[in-house]
Amino acid sequence: MFETFMINAFETSAIVAIVSGVVGFFTVLRGAAFAAHAIPNGAFAGAAGASLLGISKLVGLGVFALVGAVLIAALGRRSRSDVATALTVALLLGLGDLFLSRSEEYSAQVFALLFGDILGVASYQIVPTALLGLACILVILMLYRPLLLSSVVPDVAEARGISPRWMDLAFLIILALVTTMAVPIVGAFLIFSLLIGPAAAARAFTDRPLPAMVMSSCIALVVVWAAIAVSYTTNLPVGFFVGSFSGLCYGLGRGWAIWGDRLRMSGRPAG
Protein backbone atom coordinates (compact mmCIF):
# COMPACT_ATOMS: atom_id res chain seq x y z
CA MET A 1 0.00 0.00 0.00
CA PHE A 2 2.97 2.34 0.28
CA GLU A 3 4.30 2.62 -3.25
CA THR A 4 5.32 6.05 -4.56
CA PHE A 5 1.93 6.85 -6.06
CA MET A 6 0.24 5.93 -2.80
CA ILE A 7 2.62 8.16 -0.83
CA ASN A 8 1.80 11.00 -3.24
CA ALA A 9 -1.89 10.31 -2.77
CA PHE A 10 -1.63 10.29 1.04
CA GLU A 11 0.43 13.50 1.09
CA THR A 12 -1.68 15.60 -1.28
CA SER A 13 -4.96 14.36 0.16
CA ALA A 14 -3.72 15.27 3.65
CA ILE A 15 -3.14 18.86 2.53
CA VAL A 16 -6.55 18.97 0.84
CA ALA A 17 -8.27 17.44 3.88
CA ILE A 18 -6.73 19.78 6.45
CA VAL A 19 -7.45 22.93 4.43
CA SER A 20 -10.97 21.87 3.51
CA GLY A 21 -11.65 21.03 7.16
CA VAL A 22 -10.85 24.61 8.16
CA VAL A 23 -12.70 26.20 5.25
CA GLY A 24 -15.56 23.74 5.76
CA PHE A 25 -16.04 25.04 9.29
CA PHE A 26 -16.80 28.50 7.88
CA THR A 27 -18.88 27.02 5.06
CA VAL A 28 -21.18 25.25 7.51
CA LEU A 29 -21.24 28.24 9.86
CA ARG A 30 -22.28 30.58 7.06
CA GLY A 31 -24.72 28.11 5.54
CA ALA A 32 -22.82 28.40 2.27
CA ALA A 33 -23.27 24.80 1.15
CA PHE A 34 -24.63 25.81 -2.22
CA ALA A 35 -21.68 28.08 -2.99
CA ALA A 36 -19.32 25.28 -1.94
CA HIS A 37 -21.00 23.09 -4.54
CA ALA A 38 -21.35 25.73 -7.24
CA ILE A 39 -17.80 27.14 -7.36
CA PRO A 40 -16.02 23.79 -7.86
CA ASN A 41 -18.66 22.73 -10.39
CA GLY A 42 -18.36 25.99 -12.32
CA ALA A 43 -14.56 25.95 -12.18
CA PHE A 44 -14.66 22.61 -13.94
CA ALA A 45 -15.76 24.54 -17.02
CA GLY A 46 -12.56 26.60 -16.74
CA ALA A 47 -10.45 23.46 -16.99
CA ALA A 48 -12.29 22.54 -20.17
CA GLY A 49 -11.68 26.03 -21.55
CA ALA A 50 -7.99 25.90 -20.62
CA SER A 51 -7.42 22.67 -22.51
CA LEU A 52 -9.10 24.32 -25.51
CA LEU A 53 -6.64 27.22 -25.37
CA GLY A 54 -3.75 24.92 -24.60
CA ILE A 55 -2.91 26.57 -21.28
CA SER A 56 -2.48 25.01 -17.85
CA LYS A 57 -5.64 23.50 -16.39
CA LEU A 58 -4.78 24.97 -13.01
CA VAL A 59 -4.94 28.48 -14.51
CA GLY A 60 -8.31 27.75 -16.11
CA LEU A 61 -9.65 26.36 -12.84
CA GLY A 62 -8.38 29.33 -10.86
CA VAL A 63 -9.77 31.93 -13.27
CA PHE A 64 -13.21 30.32 -13.46
CA ALA A 65 -13.37 29.75 -9.71
CA LEU A 66 -12.65 33.45 -9.19
CA VAL A 67 -15.17 34.46 -11.88
CA GLY A 68 -17.74 32.24 -10.16
CA ALA A 69 -17.01 33.78 -6.75
CA VAL A 70 -17.26 37.35 -8.05
CA LEU A 71 -20.39 36.59 -10.08
CA ILE A 72 -22.17 35.06 -7.08
CA ALA A 73 -21.24 38.06 -4.95
CA ALA A 74 -22.23 40.58 -7.66
CA LEU A 75 -25.57 38.95 -8.47
CA GLY A 76 -26.18 38.36 -4.76
CA ARG A 77 -26.19 42.11 -4.13
CA ARG A 78 -29.51 42.47 -5.91
CA SER A 79 -31.17 39.10 -5.32
CA ARG A 80 -31.24 36.18 -2.95
CA SER A 81 -27.93 34.42 -2.73
CA ASP A 82 -29.39 31.02 -3.65
CA VAL A 83 -30.84 32.44 -6.87
CA ALA A 84 -27.52 34.13 -7.65
CA THR A 85 -25.64 30.91 -7.00
CA ALA A 86 -27.99 28.77 -9.09
CA LEU A 87 -27.77 31.13 -12.07
CA THR A 88 -23.98 31.33 -11.75
CA VAL A 89 -23.52 27.56 -11.72
CA ALA A 90 -25.89 27.15 -14.67
CA LEU A 91 -24.09 29.81 -16.68
CA LEU A 92 -20.61 28.43 -15.94
CA LEU A 93 -21.65 24.84 -16.70
CA GLY A 94 -23.24 26.10 -19.92
CA LEU A 95 -19.89 27.62 -20.86
CA GLY A 96 -18.28 24.29 -19.99
CA ASP A 97 -20.69 22.60 -22.38
CA LEU A 98 -19.67 25.07 -25.08
CA PHE A 99 -15.94 24.48 -24.46
CA LEU A 100 -16.33 20.70 -24.44
CA SER A 101 -18.23 20.83 -27.75
CA ARG A 102 -15.30 22.71 -29.32
CA SER A 103 -12.57 20.32 -28.22
CA GLU A 104 -11.75 16.67 -28.69
CA GLU A 105 -11.42 16.12 -24.96
CA TYR A 106 -12.49 12.55 -24.23
CA SER A 107 -14.85 11.82 -21.40
CA ALA A 108 -12.24 10.08 -19.21
CA GLN A 109 -10.69 13.46 -18.52
CA VAL A 110 -14.10 14.93 -17.77
CA PHE A 111 -14.58 12.12 -15.24
CA ALA A 112 -11.23 12.89 -13.63
CA LEU A 113 -12.19 16.53 -13.13
CA LEU A 114 -15.60 15.68 -11.70
CA PHE A 115 -14.65 12.72 -9.54
CA GLY A 116 -10.97 13.36 -9.03
CA ASP A 117 -7.92 11.27 -9.57
CA ILE A 118 -6.33 10.88 -6.15
CA LEU A 119 -4.40 7.75 -7.02
CA GLY A 120 -3.06 9.37 -10.17
CA VAL A 121 -1.53 12.38 -8.43
CA ALA A 122 1.99 13.05 -9.73
CA SER A 123 4.85 14.31 -7.58
CA TYR A 124 4.94 17.67 -9.38
CA GLN A 125 1.39 18.37 -8.21
CA ILE A 126 2.34 18.36 -4.54
CA VAL A 127 4.06 21.76 -4.56
CA PRO A 128 1.21 23.79 -6.16
CA THR A 129 -1.29 22.03 -3.91
CA ALA A 130 0.72 22.91 -0.82
CA LEU A 131 1.20 26.52 -1.94
CA LEU A 132 -2.50 27.04 -2.67
CA GLY A 133 -3.41 25.41 0.64
CA LEU A 134 -0.98 27.71 2.43
CA ALA A 135 -2.50 30.75 0.68
CA CYS A 136 -5.94 29.64 1.86
CA ILE A 137 -4.84 29.27 5.46
CA LEU A 138 -3.03 32.62 5.35
CA VAL A 139 -6.11 34.45 4.05
CA ILE A 140 -8.23 32.85 6.77
CA LEU A 141 -5.69 33.78 9.45
CA MET A 142 -5.67 37.39 8.22
CA LEU A 143 -9.46 37.63 8.18
CA TYR A 144 -10.08 35.30 11.11
CA ARG A 145 -11.85 37.61 13.57
CA PRO A 146 -14.02 39.65 11.17
CA LEU A 147 -14.93 36.53 9.18
CA LEU A 148 -15.94 34.66 12.33
CA LEU A 149 -17.91 37.62 13.68
CA SER A 150 -19.77 38.24 10.44
CA SER A 151 -20.55 34.52 10.13
CA VAL A 152 -21.99 34.15 13.64
CA VAL A 153 -23.58 37.54 14.33
CA PRO A 154 -23.81 39.51 11.06
CA ASP A 155 -25.64 42.41 12.75
CA VAL A 156 -22.98 42.93 15.40
CA ALA A 157 -20.27 42.68 12.76
CA GLU A 158 -21.96 45.31 10.65
CA ALA A 159 -22.36 47.61 13.64
CA ARG A 160 -18.61 47.32 14.18
CA GLY A 161 -17.96 48.42 10.61
CA ILE A 162 -17.37 45.00 9.03
CA SER A 163 -19.17 45.05 5.69
CA PRO A 164 -21.12 41.80 5.25
CA ARG A 165 -20.83 42.20 1.48
CA TRP A 166 -17.04 42.29 1.56
CA MET A 167 -16.88 39.40 3.99
CA ASP A 168 -19.12 37.43 1.65
CA LEU A 169 -16.83 38.15 -1.27
CA ALA A 170 -13.75 37.32 0.81
CA PHE A 171 -15.25 34.00 1.83
CA LEU A 172 -16.23 33.16 -1.76
CA ILE A 173 -12.66 33.92 -2.86
CA ILE A 174 -11.39 31.55 -0.16
CA LEU A 175 -13.73 28.92 -1.61
CA ALA A 176 -12.28 29.68 -5.05
CA LEU A 177 -8.76 29.07 -3.69
CA VAL A 178 -9.81 25.75 -2.14
CA THR A 179 -11.43 24.81 -5.43
CA THR A 180 -8.30 25.52 -7.44
CA MET A 181 -6.26 23.51 -4.97
CA ALA A 182 -8.59 20.53 -4.66
CA VAL A 183 -10.33 19.95 -8.00
CA PRO A 184 -7.28 18.46 -9.77
CA ILE A 185 -6.80 16.11 -6.79
CA VAL A 186 -10.23 15.03 -5.53
CA GLY A 187 -12.52 16.42 -8.23
CA ALA A 188 -15.33 18.94 -8.29
CA PHE A 189 -17.92 16.68 -6.68
CA LEU A 190 -15.84 15.34 -3.82
CA ILE A 191 -14.33 18.57 -2.58
CA PHE A 192 -17.92 19.45 -1.78
CA SER A 193 -18.36 16.31 0.38
CA LEU A 194 -15.12 17.14 2.18
CA LEU A 195 -16.19 20.73 2.84
CA ILE A 196 -19.61 19.84 4.25
CA GLY A 197 -19.56 16.42 5.94
CA PRO A 198 -16.61 16.64 8.38
CA ALA A 199 -17.36 20.24 9.39
CA ALA A 200 -21.04 19.49 10.00
CA ALA A 201 -20.07 16.46 12.07
CA ALA A 202 -17.55 18.46 14.11
CA ARG A 203 -20.16 21.07 14.97
CA ALA A 204 -22.26 18.41 16.63
CA PHE A 205 -19.46 17.79 19.13
CA THR A 206 -18.32 21.30 19.95
CA ASP A 207 -19.54 24.88 19.56
CA ARG A 208 -16.16 26.54 20.07
CA PRO A 209 -14.53 27.66 16.80
CA LEU A 210 -10.94 26.47 17.22
CA PRO A 211 -11.68 22.98 18.53
CA ALA A 212 -14.37 22.65 15.87
CA MET A 213 -11.88 23.59 13.14
CA VAL A 214 -9.21 21.19 14.40
CA MET A 215 -11.77 18.43 14.74
CA SER A 216 -13.22 19.04 11.29
CA SER A 217 -9.73 18.85 9.76
CA CYS A 218 -9.02 15.63 11.67
CA ILE A 219 -12.29 14.04 10.55
CA ALA A 220 -11.61 15.08 6.95
CA LEU A 221 -8.12 13.59 7.15
CA VAL A 222 -9.39 10.30 8.59
CA VAL A 223 -12.16 10.15 5.98
CA VAL A 224 -9.79 10.70 3.04
CA TRP A 225 -7.05 8.37 4.24
CA ALA A 226 -9.52 5.65 5.12
CA ALA A 227 -11.20 6.11 1.75
CA ILE A 228 -7.87 5.78 -0.09
CA ALA A 229 -6.88 2.71 1.91
CA VAL A 230 -10.24 0.97 1.45
CA SER A 231 -10.28 1.92 -2.21
CA TYR A 232 -6.82 0.39 -2.63
CA THR A 233 -7.87 -2.91 -1.09
CA THR A 234 -11.32 -3.19 -2.68
CA ASN A 235 -10.46 -1.65 -6.06
CA LEU A 236 -13.59 0.51 -5.92
CA PRO A 237 -13.45 4.27 -6.60
CA VAL A 238 -12.16 6.58 -3.85
CA GLY A 239 -15.03 9.00 -4.43
CA PHE A 240 -17.60 6.52 -3.27
CA PHE A 241 -15.85 6.03 0.06
CA VAL A 242 -15.17 9.74 0.58
CA GLY A 243 -18.85 10.50 0.00
CA SER A 244 -20.25 7.74 2.16
CA PHE A 245 -17.70 8.13 5.00
CA SER A 246 -18.44 11.88 5.14
CA GLY A 247 -22.16 11.17 5.31
CA LEU A 248 -21.53 8.54 7.98
CA CYS A 249 -19.55 11.03 10.09
CA TYR A 250 -22.40 13.51 9.84
CA GLY A 251 -24.86 10.80 10.89
CA LEU A 252 -22.66 9.90 13.90
CA GLY A 253 -22.42 13.58 14.85
CA ARG A 254 -26.18 14.00 14.69
CA GLY A 255 -26.69 10.84 16.72
CA TRP A 256 -24.21 12.10 19.33
CA ALA A 257 -25.97 15.50 19.51
CA ILE A 258 -29.42 13.92 19.93
CA TRP A 259 -28.10 11.50 22.55
CA GLY A 260 -26.46 14.41 24.41
CA ASP A 261 -29.74 16.32 24.41
CA ARG A 262 -31.55 13.29 25.83
CA LEU A 263 -28.99 12.92 28.62
CA ARG A 264 -29.31 16.57 29.54
CA MET A 265 -33.09 16.32 29.50
CA SER A 266 -33.18 13.24 31.73
CA GLY A 267 -30.56 14.74 34.06
CA ARG A 268 -32.75 17.76 34.71
CA PRO A 269 -34.61 17.63 38.06
CA ALA A 270 -38.33 16.99 37.66
CA GLY A 271 -40.82 19.81 38.21
Place this chain on the structure above:
Amino acid sequence: MDLSAIIIEPGFFSNQPVQTALVVSAITAVVSAVVGVFTVIRGQSFAGHAFSDIGGAGASGAVLVGAQPLLGFVTLNVAAAGVMEMIGIRRARGRDLATGIVLGVALGFSALFLFLATTYTSTSGATVSILFGSLFTVAPSLIPVVAVLGAFVMALIAILYRPLLLTSIDYELAAVRGVPIRLVGIGYLIALALAVSLSSITIGAILSTALLVGPPATALRLTKRTGTAIAVASAVGVAAAWLGILISYDTASWSADGNGWPVSFCIVAVVFVFYVSASFPSRLGHRVRGHHQEPVKSLEPS
Protein backbone atom coordinates in the same frame (compact mmCIF):
# COMPACT_ATOMS: atom_id res chain seq x y z
CA MET B 1 -33.56 36.66 -49.49
CA ASP B 2 -36.09 38.02 -47.06
CA LEU B 3 -35.41 38.85 -43.46
CA SER B 4 -37.16 35.85 -41.90
CA ALA B 5 -34.88 33.49 -43.81
CA ILE B 6 -31.86 35.25 -42.33
CA ILE B 7 -33.16 35.08 -38.78
CA ILE B 8 -34.58 31.59 -39.06
CA GLU B 9 -32.31 29.37 -41.10
CA PRO B 10 -34.12 27.15 -43.66
CA GLY B 11 -35.43 23.81 -42.46
CA PHE B 12 -35.94 24.95 -38.88
CA PHE B 13 -39.60 24.00 -38.61
CA SER B 14 -39.44 20.86 -40.76
CA ASN B 15 -36.50 19.41 -38.83
CA GLN B 16 -37.58 16.42 -36.69
CA PRO B 17 -35.15 16.94 -33.75
CA VAL B 18 -36.04 20.63 -33.69
CA GLN B 19 -39.78 19.85 -33.55
CA THR B 20 -39.24 17.45 -30.66
CA ALA B 21 -36.96 19.94 -28.92
CA LEU B 22 -39.55 22.72 -29.24
CA VAL B 23 -42.33 20.56 -27.75
CA VAL B 24 -40.24 19.01 -24.94
CA SER B 25 -38.61 22.30 -23.99
CA ALA B 26 -41.99 24.06 -23.86
CA ILE B 27 -43.46 21.43 -21.51
CA THR B 28 -40.43 21.36 -19.24
CA ALA B 29 -40.11 25.15 -19.26
CA VAL B 30 -43.71 25.61 -18.12
CA VAL B 31 -43.51 22.90 -15.43
CA SER B 32 -40.15 24.28 -14.21
CA ALA B 33 -41.56 27.81 -14.13
CA VAL B 34 -44.63 26.85 -12.10
CA VAL B 35 -42.60 24.85 -9.57
CA GLY B 36 -39.72 27.32 -9.72
CA VAL B 37 -41.73 30.34 -8.58
CA PHE B 38 -42.21 28.58 -5.24
CA THR B 39 -38.58 27.40 -5.24
CA VAL B 40 -37.41 31.00 -5.49
CA ILE B 41 -39.90 32.33 -2.93
CA ARG B 42 -38.99 29.55 -0.48
CA GLY B 43 -35.25 29.89 -1.13
CA GLN B 44 -34.83 26.25 -2.14
CA SER B 45 -32.75 26.71 -5.29
CA PHE B 46 -30.03 24.52 -3.84
CA ALA B 47 -32.42 21.60 -3.40
CA GLY B 48 -33.66 22.20 -6.93
CA HIS B 49 -30.14 22.03 -8.30
CA ALA B 50 -29.14 19.12 -6.04
CA PHE B 51 -31.95 16.92 -7.33
CA SER B 52 -30.45 17.02 -10.81
CA ASP B 53 -27.16 15.61 -9.47
CA ILE B 54 -28.78 13.18 -7.02
CA GLY B 55 -31.04 11.84 -9.75
CA GLY B 56 -27.96 11.31 -11.89
CA ALA B 57 -26.77 8.73 -9.35
CA GLY B 58 -30.19 7.06 -9.49
CA ALA B 59 -30.13 6.97 -13.26
CA SER B 60 -26.66 5.41 -13.42
CA GLY B 61 -27.74 2.89 -10.77
CA ALA B 62 -30.81 2.00 -12.81
CA VAL B 63 -28.72 1.54 -15.96
CA LEU B 64 -26.50 -0.80 -13.98
CA VAL B 65 -29.35 -3.14 -13.03
CA GLY B 66 -30.96 -2.82 -16.45
CA ALA B 67 -33.90 -0.64 -15.41
CA GLN B 68 -35.21 2.54 -17.01
CA PRO B 69 -32.95 5.52 -16.16
CA LEU B 70 -36.01 7.71 -15.59
CA LEU B 71 -37.31 5.25 -13.00
CA GLY B 72 -34.01 5.33 -11.08
CA PHE B 73 -33.89 9.09 -11.37
CA VAL B 74 -37.37 9.61 -9.95
CA THR B 75 -37.04 6.94 -7.24
CA LEU B 76 -33.78 8.26 -5.82
CA ASN B 77 -34.99 11.85 -5.95
CA VAL B 78 -38.20 11.11 -4.08
CA ALA B 79 -36.20 9.14 -1.50
CA ALA B 80 -33.73 12.04 -1.21
CA ALA B 81 -36.61 14.47 -0.75
CA GLY B 82 -37.79 12.33 2.17
CA VAL B 83 -34.34 12.25 3.79
CA MET B 84 -33.85 15.99 3.32
CA GLU B 85 -37.18 16.70 4.95
CA MET B 86 -36.35 14.28 7.77
CA ILE B 87 -33.03 15.88 8.72
CA GLY B 88 -34.00 19.29 7.42
CA ILE B 89 -34.41 22.18 9.76
CA ARG B 90 -36.82 25.03 9.14
CA ARG B 91 -34.19 27.72 8.77
CA ALA B 92 -32.73 28.08 5.31
CA ARG B 93 -29.18 27.47 6.57
CA GLY B 94 -30.02 24.14 8.15
CA ARG B 95 -32.00 23.16 5.10
CA ASP B 96 -29.09 23.87 2.79
CA LEU B 97 -26.83 21.79 5.00
CA ALA B 98 -29.30 18.87 4.92
CA THR B 99 -29.41 19.19 1.14
CA GLY B 100 -25.63 19.26 1.01
CA ILE B 101 -25.22 16.11 3.13
CA VAL B 102 -27.67 14.15 0.97
CA LEU B 103 -26.04 15.50 -2.20
CA GLY B 104 -22.56 14.56 -0.96
CA VAL B 105 -23.55 10.95 -0.28
CA ALA B 106 -25.40 10.74 -3.61
CA LEU B 107 -22.34 11.99 -5.49
CA GLY B 108 -20.31 9.25 -3.82
CA PHE B 109 -22.77 6.67 -5.13
CA SER B 110 -22.63 8.36 -8.51
CA ALA B 111 -18.88 7.74 -8.57
CA LEU B 112 -19.42 4.08 -7.65
CA PHE B 113 -22.16 3.42 -10.21
CA LEU B 114 -20.22 5.14 -12.97
CA PHE B 115 -17.17 3.08 -12.17
CA LEU B 116 -19.16 -0.17 -12.11
CA ALA B 117 -21.00 0.76 -15.30
CA THR B 118 -17.82 1.49 -17.22
CA THR B 119 -16.06 -1.56 -15.78
CA TYR B 120 -18.71 -4.23 -16.07
CA THR B 121 -21.23 -3.13 -18.67
CA SER B 122 -19.05 -0.80 -20.76
CA THR B 123 -21.88 1.67 -21.19
CA SER B 124 -20.95 5.30 -20.95
CA GLY B 125 -22.11 6.78 -17.67
CA ALA B 126 -25.50 8.40 -17.35
CA THR B 127 -24.17 11.16 -15.10
CA VAL B 128 -22.17 12.98 -17.72
CA SER B 129 -24.82 12.62 -20.40
CA ILE B 130 -27.38 13.90 -17.91
CA LEU B 131 -25.14 16.78 -16.87
CA PHE B 132 -24.64 17.86 -20.46
CA GLY B 133 -27.79 16.44 -22.03
CA SER B 134 -28.88 17.89 -25.31
CA LEU B 135 -32.38 18.84 -26.39
CA PHE B 136 -31.62 17.78 -29.95
CA THR B 137 -31.06 14.17 -28.92
CA VAL B 138 -34.41 13.69 -27.17
CA ALA B 139 -36.32 10.76 -28.67
CA PRO B 140 -39.81 11.72 -29.92
CA SER B 141 -41.20 8.68 -28.07
CA LEU B 142 -40.35 10.45 -24.82
CA ILE B 143 -42.92 13.21 -25.43
CA PRO B 144 -45.91 11.32 -23.91
CA VAL B 145 -43.87 10.39 -20.80
CA VAL B 146 -42.80 14.00 -20.38
CA ALA B 147 -46.37 15.23 -20.83
CA VAL B 148 -47.83 12.77 -18.29
CA LEU B 149 -45.15 13.44 -15.66
CA GLY B 150 -45.50 17.18 -16.25
CA ALA B 151 -49.27 17.03 -15.86
CA PHE B 152 -48.83 15.09 -12.61
CA VAL B 153 -46.48 17.75 -11.19
CA MET B 154 -48.89 20.52 -12.21
CA ALA B 155 -51.78 18.69 -10.54
CA LEU B 156 -49.73 18.28 -7.35
CA ILE B 157 -48.97 22.02 -7.30
CA ALA B 158 -52.62 22.85 -8.01
CA ILE B 159 -53.72 20.75 -5.01
CA LEU B 160 -51.07 22.30 -2.76
CA TYR B 161 -51.45 25.82 -4.15
CA ARG B 162 -53.13 27.76 -1.33
CA PRO B 163 -51.45 26.19 1.72
CA LEU B 164 -48.13 26.16 -0.15
CA LEU B 165 -48.40 29.86 -0.90
CA LEU B 166 -49.26 30.66 2.68
CA THR B 167 -46.39 28.62 4.18
CA SER B 168 -43.99 30.06 1.61
CA ILE B 169 -44.84 33.70 2.30
CA ASP B 170 -45.76 33.74 5.97
CA TYR B 171 -44.64 30.68 7.89
CA GLU B 172 -45.91 31.84 11.29
CA LEU B 173 -49.34 32.79 10.00
CA ALA B 174 -49.64 29.43 8.27
CA ALA B 175 -48.70 27.66 11.51
CA VAL B 176 -51.28 29.67 13.47
CA ARG B 177 -53.99 28.90 10.90
CA GLY B 178 -53.33 25.19 11.35
CA VAL B 179 -51.88 24.48 7.91
CA PRO B 180 -50.11 21.06 7.97
CA ILE B 181 -46.73 22.65 7.32
CA ARG B 182 -44.59 19.52 7.21
CA LEU B 183 -47.03 17.75 4.92
CA VAL B 184 -47.10 20.72 2.56
CA GLY B 185 -43.30 20.96 2.72
CA ILE B 186 -42.74 17.31 1.81
CA GLY B 187 -45.45 17.49 -0.86
CA TYR B 188 -43.73 20.45 -2.42
CA LEU B 189 -40.30 18.83 -2.20
CA ILE B 190 -41.67 15.79 -4.04
CA ALA B 191 -43.16 18.03 -6.73
CA LEU B 192 -39.76 19.73 -7.04
CA ALA B 193 -37.97 16.36 -7.22
CA LEU B 194 -40.34 15.18 -9.98
CA ALA B 195 -40.07 18.42 -11.94
CA VAL B 196 -36.27 18.34 -11.81
CA SER B 197 -36.20 14.64 -12.75
CA LEU B 198 -38.38 15.42 -15.73
CA SER B 199 -36.23 18.27 -16.96
CA SER B 200 -32.79 16.77 -16.18
CA ILE B 201 -33.42 13.48 -17.91
CA THR B 202 -34.72 15.16 -21.05
CA ILE B 203 -32.79 18.40 -21.37
CA GLY B 204 -29.84 17.97 -18.97
CA ALA B 205 -28.99 19.13 -15.49
CA ILE B 206 -27.59 22.52 -16.56
CA LEU B 207 -30.81 23.50 -18.27
CA SER B 208 -32.87 22.05 -15.48
CA THR B 209 -31.37 24.46 -12.95
CA ALA B 210 -31.42 27.38 -15.37
CA LEU B 211 -35.10 26.94 -16.26
CA LEU B 212 -36.11 26.23 -12.66
CA VAL B 213 -34.53 29.35 -11.18
CA GLY B 214 -33.94 31.83 -14.01
CA PRO B 215 -37.44 32.55 -15.41
CA PRO B 216 -39.15 32.59 -11.97
CA ALA B 217 -36.48 34.93 -10.55
CA THR B 218 -36.93 37.13 -13.63
CA ALA B 219 -40.72 37.12 -13.18
CA LEU B 220 -40.49 37.93 -9.46
CA ARG B 221 -38.38 40.94 -10.41
CA LEU B 222 -41.22 42.23 -12.56
CA THR B 223 -44.23 41.39 -10.38
CA LYS B 224 -44.89 40.52 -6.77
CA ARG B 225 -48.20 38.73 -7.41
CA THR B 226 -47.67 34.99 -7.33
CA GLY B 227 -50.29 34.15 -9.96
CA THR B 228 -48.94 36.74 -12.38
CA ALA B 229 -45.38 35.66 -11.61
CA ILE B 230 -46.23 32.06 -12.56
CA ALA B 231 -47.68 33.21 -15.89
CA VAL B 232 -44.76 35.54 -16.64
CA ALA B 233 -42.22 32.88 -15.62
CA SER B 234 -43.82 30.32 -17.94
CA ALA B 235 -43.77 32.78 -20.84
CA VAL B 236 -40.16 33.79 -20.13
CA GLY B 237 -39.13 30.13 -19.82
CA VAL B 238 -40.71 29.08 -23.11
CA ALA B 239 -39.38 32.19 -24.88
CA ALA B 240 -35.85 31.56 -23.58
CA ALA B 241 -35.95 27.88 -24.54
CA TRP B 242 -37.23 28.53 -28.08
CA LEU B 243 -34.87 31.44 -28.66
CA GLY B 244 -31.97 29.29 -27.46
CA ILE B 245 -32.99 26.44 -29.78
CA LEU B 246 -33.17 28.88 -32.69
CA ILE B 247 -29.72 30.34 -31.94
CA SER B 248 -28.22 26.88 -31.63
CA TYR B 249 -29.82 25.77 -34.90
CA ASP B 250 -28.69 28.90 -36.70
CA THR B 251 -25.09 28.66 -35.49
CA ALA B 252 -24.98 25.08 -36.76
CA SER B 253 -26.04 26.31 -40.23
CA TRP B 254 -23.48 29.11 -40.23
CA SER B 255 -20.42 27.07 -39.37
CA ALA B 256 -18.77 25.06 -42.12
CA ASP B 257 -18.73 21.71 -40.29
CA GLY B 258 -22.30 21.97 -38.95
CA ASN B 259 -20.93 21.99 -35.39
CA GLY B 260 -23.10 24.69 -33.80
CA TRP B 261 -23.11 26.05 -30.28
CA PRO B 262 -24.61 23.52 -27.85
CA VAL B 263 -28.29 24.15 -27.27
CA SER B 264 -27.88 24.01 -23.47
CA PHE B 265 -25.37 26.85 -23.57
CA CYS B 266 -27.58 28.97 -25.84
CA ILE B 267 -30.67 28.61 -23.62
CA VAL B 268 -28.71 29.27 -20.42
CA ALA B 269 -27.21 32.40 -21.97
CA VAL B 270 -30.67 33.67 -23.01
CA VAL B 271 -32.07 32.94 -19.52
CA PHE B 272 -29.18 34.84 -17.95
CA VAL B 273 -29.63 37.85 -20.26
CA PHE B 274 -33.37 37.92 -19.45
CA TYR B 275 -32.64 37.85 -15.73
CA VAL B 276 -30.04 40.60 -15.85
CA SER B 277 -32.19 42.86 -18.05
CA ALA B 278 -35.18 42.37 -15.73
CA SER B 279 -33.28 44.17 -12.98
CA PHE B 280 -33.07 47.40 -15.03
CA PRO B 281 -36.78 48.34 -15.00
CA SER B 282 -36.99 47.82 -11.24
CA ARG B 283 -33.94 50.00 -10.75
CA LEU B 284 -35.41 52.70 -13.01
CA GLY B 285 -38.84 52.40 -11.41
CA HIS B 286 -37.27 52.81 -8.03
CA ARG B 287 -35.64 56.05 -9.13
CA VAL B 288 -38.80 57.43 -10.77
CA ARG B 289 -41.13 56.51 -7.94
CA GLY B 290 -38.60 57.79 -5.48
CA HIS B 291 -39.24 58.06 -1.78
CA HIS B 292 -43.05 58.25 -1.79
CA GLN B 293 -43.23 54.56 -2.67
CA GLU B 294 -45.40 52.41 -0.43
CA PRO B 295 -43.34 50.00 1.64
CA VAL B 296 -44.24 46.70 -0.02
CA LYS B 297 -43.34 43.40 1.58
CA SER B 298 -40.93 42.03 -0.97
CA LEU B 299 -40.87 38.36 -1.83
CA GLU B 300 -37.32 38.60 -2.97
CA PRO B 301 -35.37 40.83 -0.60
CA SER B 302 -32.19 42.15 -2.07
